[in-house]
Amino acid sequence: MPGEAPEPTAKSLRTLIPEYAGLARDTVLLNPEPGDPGVRESSLGGKLLWPADEPWPYCAQEDHWTFGSDPSNRTEIVPGAVPMVPILQLFARDVPGLEFPEGKDLLQLVWCALMHEQDPRLLVMPRLYWRNEAEIVAGGLLYEVPEVSEGEYDEDNMPEPSTLSPTTAEDYPRWLDLPKDMRETWEPRLRLPSGHAVWPPDSNLIGTKVGGWPAWTQPADRPDCESGHGMEHLLTITGDIQLGDCGGVYFFHCRRCPGLPWDWRFDCH
Ligand SMILES: [Zn+2]
Ligand SMILES: [Zn+2]
Incomplete structure (x- = not known):
């Protein structure tokens, strides 16, 4: 130039x-600014407002390994699906420029924080959800959100919990x-x-x-x-x-x- x-x-x-x-x-x-966003707040890498009656999403790539059936036994590692991690949660009230589908006011994004070496094109295999906040609150929240184990995931793919402005x-x-x-x-x-x-x-x-x-x-x-x-x-x-x-x-x-x-x-x- x-x-x-x-x-x-x-x-x-x-x-x-x-x-x-x-x-x-x-x-x-x-x-985003690193912080401690609540489940009812828009966030990057924060906790999601997740409906109790909907199973938490997992990534089932063949090369994923997880702990065995006894969660206290951290030496037993078996092939298996791993929980996805929260990436983004946006409430309509915080993002006036974002057009939500009718009846929806919450957008959530999760992805897999593990490597997908078998097929790099998969990278993080994200999933996207449009939801209604009031319906989730009325139906109850999922509090036992499974976490991907430390050491298993690729830190590069995990955002630090952050509030949004x-x-x-x-x-x-x-x-x-x-x-x-x-x-x-x-x-x-x-x-x-x-x-x-x-x-x-x-x-x-x-x-x-x-x-x-x-x-x-x-x-x-x-x-x-x-x-x-x-x-x-x-x-x-x-x-x-x-x-x-x-x-x-x-x-x-x-x-x-x-x-x-x-x-x-x-x-x-
Ligand atoms: Zn995966
Ligand atoms: Zn089209």
Whole structure:
């Protein structure tokens, strides 16, 4: 990149490339801070408001090992499923920008904190749940949440329990997430009268966030739903956990299809 090129700002880019302005989307940055979030609070890596009548999810990959049937005997280790870990819990009241399905006001995300060496494409095998807070509270909570044993999991995949302080901001796509035709005509228009070129856009907000544009660290890899619709970015988890060599985990869903199908992607260096 030319060293003397001016730093692009969202404003200068909007002037040079008018259609760039049309790509602005609101995102909700979750701003996690290590803490002790309660079960009725939005959190990253905190306890989840989980219905008593629903079994806690497990990951049953073949290469997973767990303790035997006697929980006090920590020397007996057998092949078996391991409990998923809480990743994210969002109450509608805390994330006004997030559109919930009708009758739902709570979004929960869990994933497996163990390595999936047999198939790295599985990475964390997340699961997503849309729920109704009042229904869970009325039906009773699951208090005996199984925990994955220390030493078993990959610490990189476990977020520190954190409270959230959501803020809204304007977000733009990363360069490789721009529409192709815009990218192709971009370069000549980025020349300033001085002859310098403005750098490619970098007004994409990196962080754990809801909505807006994915905070890819590698080329964009957007999923389509089974009906062929391009899926919409739901949330990005990045920066607040290590995820090994990976940049982030990105969730997408399709609002055009019944049942709100969702999918996820991750990028590794
Ligand atoms: Zn697993
Ligand atoms: Zn669809």
